[in-house]
Amino acid sequence: MQYTFESGIAFASKLDAEDPLFKFRERFYLSPGSIYMDGNSLGLCSKDAEAYILEVIEAWKKEAINIWTANSGHYFLYQDxxxxLLAPMINAESQEVTVMANTTLNIHSGIATFYKPTRERxxxxxxxxxxPTDIYAVCSQVKLKGLDPADAVKSVPSRDGRTIEEEDIIAAMTDDVALVFLPAVQYRSAQLLDMKRITAEAHKRGIIIGWDLCHSIGAVPHDFADIDPDFAxxxxxxxxxxxxxxxxxxxLNKKHFGKEPGLAxxxxxxxxxxxxxxxxxDHALSAGGWQTGTQPLLSMAPLEGVLRIYLEAGIGAVRKKSLQQTAYLMYLIESRLVQYGFQIGNPREDQRRGGHISLEHDEAFRICQALRQRKVIPDFREPNVVRLAPVALYTSYEDVYNLVEILxxxxKNKEYEAFDDARGLVV
Ligand SMILES: Cc1ncc(COP(=O)(O)O)c(C=O)c1O
Known part of the structure; x- marks a missing residue:
């Protein structure tokens, strides 16, 4: 889409005044005077999330063991x-979606279910x-089958170190490939792959395909009824x-409900x-059949709070604002920051980018420290990327403007030179 922006802060204020999602900002705990641009690493706490956690605590206090059965088994069936509530984010049927464990374990579960290597495939x-965790999980699943990852894990190379060409992925789908596992959005460059095309090409060749949505869920709506992947x-x-x-x-695509869960x-x-x-x-014939142990209610409850906000706002409206905000950020970077050696590392086209901007600079690590000292929270990724994620539900256009002003x-003052280049435990 073509966007038209203006340079001053008055324009940012005007966009905020017109923004139908602006009202959701007050539902989140924003630290006064700071600008949060790290929602693609850890999203901010909302009052709604907090309320649902307190609800579980109250139920635990009141019901003790009966917490599972009270209210017609509400918490026993909480994952369903x-x-x-999650299914609309990816336009899937509710039976096809569940919540469990962590992403890494869910990669294991998906691959353990579908990966049945033969001599040929x-x-x-x-x-x-x-x-990295996606690759570690894939390699360990391969090893569990007695195979060598050096032979059985095939990696599509990037031509530019930022993105992967769809053509290269499709060309790599040779007869010996049993399963494809890819990220919808690249964590560093924010590249959004053409999931529909890649999924269709995999299926044409009899290949199972799973997707990692870590960097797209909640920013990019997916239409799984149309894309029709095997798992995600x-x-x-x-x-x-x-x-x-x-x-x-x-x-889990409903056509696979009858399959045996790889991790029971x-x-x-x-x-x-x-x-x-x-x-x-005797597993449930739904994604819930892939559940393993007792569900952690306290880590589930906040999700209900935030999903209710998303349902009110609509994921379509969230994507629309996210695209406009990131386009605005790119416009400001190009008009004010390229003179300092910054480069935009994410694709420019709306249909090829997720929810963050990948700002590259040789001094990215020290620039992130200087930003933190100025109460701007960015995210650094090796070797040279400042990731900036305006989150549609709580980032204002003025935040975006002020971020660029501070950068x-x-x-200009070379403030980053006052910082050390040594990496900490969690960069
Ligand atoms: C693409 C991707 N996959 C997996 C993970 C890790 O997931 P978890 O720690 O929940 O297993 C992340 C975390 O940032 C990620 O970005």
């Missing part, structure tokens, strides 16, 4: 309830730029603001017979 296709995983603590280490998401556990059993304590596992001052 959250699946129903035994490779898992990944990409060169994906997040994601974390709920980034744009979805469900809290540090919040329970993760899992999607008693909470995946059909609910009506779970407490008969049979040793024969301009930091660069």
């Amino acid at each position: 309830h959250l699946g129903k 035994y490779k898992i296709l990944v990409d060169d730029l994906n997040f 995983v994601w974390c709920n603590y980034k744009y979805l603001s469900a809290g540090p280490g919040a329970i993760a998401g899992f999607y 556990g008693w909470h995946g059993n059909k609910k009506e017979s779970q407490f008969q304590m049979e040793h024969k596992f 301009d001052q930091i660069m």
